[in-house]
Amino acid sequence: MKLQQTLTSMSVQFLAPTILVLGLTGCDGDDGSDGLNSLVKLTELSVGSYECPDGGQLIKSGLDSNSNNVLEDNEVSSETAICKGESGTVSANPVKVVSTSNHEIFVPNGYKELAAGAVPQGDYEGTLLFGGLAAASGVEEIAAFVVQRPTLGAGSNASLVLQSLRNTLSSMGIQLSNVATEKLSGATMRSNDRIRLSTSLTANALNNLIFEQLGGNIAGAQFTNLPADNPQAAQVQEFRCLLTVQYFSEQDIVVTSAVIRESELANYEALVEGLGDGSNVGNRGSQRRAGADQFEVQGSSNKADFLWVVDNSISMADKQQAVANAGTEFSNRVKNANLDFQVGVITTDSAQLRGTGFTLDITQFQVDVVAGISGSTTETGIWFAEQSLQSATLGDSSNGSVTSLGVPRTGASLSVIILSDEESQYTSRSSVAFDETNNLFIDRGYMVYAIVDPAYAQSSQYDNLALNTGGTIGDITDLSGIPAIIQQIVDRAGGMTPFILAHQPISSTLVVGINGKEVSHASVDGWQYFPNSNTIAFFGNAMPQTGDTVQVTYEYIET
Numbered sequence: 001m002k003l004q005q006t007l008t009s010m011s012v013q014f015l016a017p018t019i020l021v022l023g024l025t026g027c028d029g030d031d032g033s034d035g036l037n038s039l040v041k042l043t044e045l046s047v048g049s050y051e052c053p054d055g056g057q058l059i060k061s062g063l064d065s066n067s068n069n070v071l072e073d074n075e076v077s078s079e080t081a082i083c084k085g086e087s088g089t090v091s092a093n094p095v096k097v098v099s100t101s102n103h104e105i106f107v108p109n110g111y112k113e114l115a116a117g118a119v120p121q122g123d124y125e126g127t128l129l130f131g132g133l134a135a136a137s138g139v140e141e142i143a144a145f146v147v148q149r150p151t152l153g154a155g156s157n158a159s160l161v162l163q164s165l166r167n168t169l170s171s172m173g174i175q176l177s178n179v180a181t182e183k184l185s186g187a188t189m190r191s192n193d194r195i196r197l198s199t200s201l202t203a204n205a206l207n208n209l210i211f212e213q214l215g216g217n218i219a220g221a222q223f224t225n226l227p228a229d230n231p232q233a234a235q236v237q238e239f240r241c242l243l244t245v246q247y248f249s250e251q252d253i254v255v256t257s258a259v260i261r262e263s264e265l266a267n268y269e270a271l272v273e274g275l276g277d278g279s280n281v282g283n284r285g286s287q288r289r290a291g292a293d294q295f296e297v298q299g300s301s302n303k304a305d306f307l308w309v310v311d312n313s314i315s316m317a318d319k320q321q322a323v324a325n326a327g328t329e330f331s332n333r334v335k336n337a338n339l340d341f342q343v344g345v346i347t348t349d350s351a352q353l354r355g356t357g358f359t360l361d362i363t364q365f366q367v368d369v370v371a372g373i374s375g376s377t378t379e380t381g382i383w384f385a386e387q388s389l390q391s392a393t394l395g396d397s398s399n400g401s402v403t404s405l406g407v408p409r410t411g412a413s414l415s416v417i418i419l420s421d422e423e424s425q426y427t428s429r430s431s432v433a434f435d436e437t438n439n440l441f442i443d444r445g446y447m448v449y450a451i452v453d454p455a456y457a458q459s460s461q462y463d464n465l466a467l468n469t470g471g472t473i474g475d476i477t478d479l480s481g482i483p484a485i486i487q488q489i490v491d492r493a494g495g496m497t498p499f500i501l502a503h504q505p506i507s508s509t510l511v512v513g514i515n516g517k518e519v520s521h522a523s524v525d526g527w528q529y530f531p532n533s534n535t536i537a538f539f540g541n542a543m544p545q546t547g548d549t550v551q552v553t554y555e556y557i558e559t
Contacts, residue, residue, distance in 0.1 A: 041071045056518070059292060059551055099284065100125045100148035102252050106280040106288070106557070108508030110271045111144065114227060122223035124215045125149065128207070130227075131275070132260065132268040139233045141268055143207030144258040144275055147215045150251045158189040158247040159467075165243060165255070166191060168213050173198075176241075178454060178475035179484045183467040184531045188278035190244040192472075192488075194262065194481055200235040204228075207259045210241070214255055238262040244276035254281050270521045274508035277531045282557035289558050291503045295550040302543055303412030304334070304493040305358070306343040307402060308368075309385050311420035312375030313348070319421060322479040324366040329483040331362040333490040336524045338540040341493075342409075344402065345369050348420055349376035351388040351401045358407055369419075381418045382461060383429040386440050394444065408446075415493050416441065417449045421476050423460035436464040447471045449489050451482070470532050491523040491539070498535030505529070505554035512536060513551045514544050 043058045062075040096113065098105040107113075111131035114120075120128060126147030130140035154164035162181070170176055177194040184190055195206070208226045215221070240262050246254040256276035260268060274280070310320060334341045344358040345368040355368040390400035408414035426434040441448050450462040451474040463473050472492075474485035507529045512519050520526035525540035536552060544550055 059294070059553070061294075098127050098146060100254075102248070102284050103148055103254060104282045104284060104286045104557075105146055105254070106282070106506050106508075107146070108271060108274040108280070110508075111142070111275065112140075118225065118227060120211075120223045120226050123217045123221045124223070125217060126215065128211065128227060129275070130204075131258075132264070132271055134264075137232050137234075139230050141203065141264045142258055142260045142272060143203040144256070145207065145211050145215055146254065146256045146275070148252065148254050149215070149217050151247075151253055152219055156250070158187050158245045158253075159183075161247060161253060162189045162191055162243065162245040165214050165245065166193070169210065172209070172213060174209070176475075177478035177481040178473065179240075179481060180472035180474055180488050181463075181467075182472045182532065183470075184244070184278045187248070188244065188246045188531075190242060190276060190278070193241050193243070194478075194484065195239040195241050195259075197237045197239070200237050202229045202233040202235050203239065203259045203261060204230070204233060206239055206241075207257070210257050210259065214243075214257065234261065236261050236263070240265045240272075242272055242276050244278060246278055246281055269523070271508075277507050277529075279504055279507045279531050280557075282559075286557045288506070288555045289503070291501070291505065291554050291556050293499070293502050293552045295499050295552075297544045297546055297548045297550060299411075299546055301411035302338055302340050303409050304337075304339045304341045304490075305408045305412045305414045306341065306489075306493070307385070307388070307407075307414065307416045308343065308345045309348060309381040309416065309418045309420075310345055310369055310371045311348045311379055311381065311422065312371040312373060313377050313379055313422065314373045315421055316371075316419075317373050318479060319419060319476055320370045322482045323369050323419060323486070326483040326486050327362045327366040327369075330365075330486050330490065333487050334493075336540055337490060337493070338543060339490070339493060340412075342407070344407065345371065346384055346388055346401070347371050347375055348379040348381040348384060348418075351384045353388075353401050353405075357405055358402075378425050378428045379420055379422045380425050380429045381420055382424050382434055382465060383426050385416055385418070389440060389444075389446070391444075413493050414446045415449060415471075415489060416446055417451065417489060418462050418466075419451045419476065420462060421453045423456040424462050426461060434461055434465075436461055436468055439465070441465065441469050447492070449474065451476045451485055453477055470530070491528070492530070498530065498533060498537045499550060499552070501534050501536065501552060501554070503554075503556040504531070504534050505556045507531065509555040510536070511553045514542070514548050516549075516551070 041060045045056045045058050060071060060076045062071055065075050096107040098107055111129045113127050113129060124147055126145060129144040131144060132141035134141050151161055155161040166176055175196050178191060179194055180192040182190055204227055212223055239259055242258045244256040258272045258275050260272055342358040342360050343365050345354045346352065354371060355364055359365060388400040388402040390396040390398060391403045392399050446469065448466045448469045449471040450466040452460060452462050453476055466473050475481060510529055512527045519542050523539055525542050527536055527538050527542060529536055538544060
């Protein structure tokens with residue numbers, strides 16, 4: 001999607017939600033004198049207003065012709081309203097600031113803290129939260145906490161600490177199946193895990209167990225007065241847990257955990273992700289600022305190309321079959337996302353495309369991905385993916401098996417999915433070591449996903465390559481989780497041609513509109529925010545068309 005950003009906000013202090021004026025520096029004039037500044041004014045529209053009967057926001061912009069830093073009526077050259085839809089609110093501004101000794105944490109609207117007399121006692125710094133009130137039962141579906149604490153020797157970066165915390169939970173008998181681990185920023189890592197318990201619990205009871213293990217300032221911290229279960233809360237065995245680590249120093253990390261029943265995740269996904277995506281944590285005393293970006297869409301594309309790199313060694317039969325069995329989920333997801341897709345398969349011992357090459361026939365893909373188990377035990381998925389993607393046009397000596405077919409297509413994203421239960425053996429094919437931070441995939445904007453064995457997380461280059469390209473890591477050892485992994489890969493494919501925001505927003509405050517009409521925050525027929533690239537992407541029927549205007553308003557933390 002080719003985009004032109006026509007309006008980018010400068011920062012102003014957030015004083016009130018009613019009127020905000022944002023300034024842009026103008027270009028120098030021909031005579032060498034300073035040019036005029038562009039100003040943007042955001043005004044809340046109340047319910048019953050002419051522009052938005054259900055309420056909304058009015059964005060006015062223009063040049064500051066009298067240089068008084070006030071956008072006056074005779075200076076307005078553009079006016080757009082973003083109106084509230086039938087569901088949701090125009091702005092989900094944080095309604096609670098949790099202060100720790102080093103940080104301000106802006107908790108999204110939709111969460112509440114415990115009552116004063118119900119606060120747990122113990123050596124910790126932070127708060128427990130409940131969110132996602134279900135109208136039918138009157139019970140909050142999300143149980144969560146956010147704490148500041150030391151690493152307690154868990155590691156020297158966010159990735160190592162996150163893995164250590166996950167290992168702690170596993171040692172308690174909590175079975176984790178990793179759907180995705182992603183790098184949200186250089187110092188922020190998040191895991192998205194399915195949890196299956198041997199006995200049924202409420203989300204609150206499970207959150208209490210996790211808090212007792214991960215929430216304390218000292219090893220073996222003891223807590224009393226933990227929140228009791230609501231008698232109306234459902235007890236189940238399957239949950240989803242999003243666990244985030246932000247690393248500031250050995251003595252200062254912020255840990256966020258949110259637990260929800262697996263069956264309810266789709267209903268509260270934005271609320272769960274908004275608490276722990278790292279966008280809402282600032283230094284102590286941080287101030288919120290208001291931002292507004294506007295984009296004119298000059299061209300659009302819903303093309304997505306997928307290249308699978310499949311390990312075909314002797315241990316892979318059941319893993320290949322699990323992906324083939326998930327073909328229906330893959331097909332349904334790309335259709336729901338309204339993607340013009342094609343998919344091809346190579347192996348970890350050959351750059352030759354299987355079957356008929358790239359196809360949009362899911363049945364053919366299901367055949368191709370079952371690549372057999374007679375392949376080489378020298379498994380070099382990165383090497384053969386590189387060879388298949390060589391491009392003479394981009395400076396390589398020749399075209400590879402994939403690029404010779406015109407893949408990736410013009411305007412298409414390319415997702416490379418590596419499926420392997422062993423670590424990469426790149427130097428078995430190359431005399432030069434693979435550079436995980438400087439390579440073809442990063443240079444050409446190809447997003448890599450690694451569905452691999454967590455046992456090799458610290459030594460396999462597949463994992464690091466995925467994180468460094470903005471992709472995710474999934475767990476190959478739990479075959480029942482393969483459909484969920486595939487679904488999140490497809491969901492992210494639309495984020496490859498994104499709208500880049502001027503500031504990193506507090507994600508829960510984002511309001512996105514197309515031609516003045518608010519768009520839902522959803523991975524199906526809506527928009528998603530990707531903190532690792534600071535971008536907004538659209539999916540399904542919500543994708544904007546050529547000539548549309550995209551408006552984005554938000555708050556961000558001044559750094």
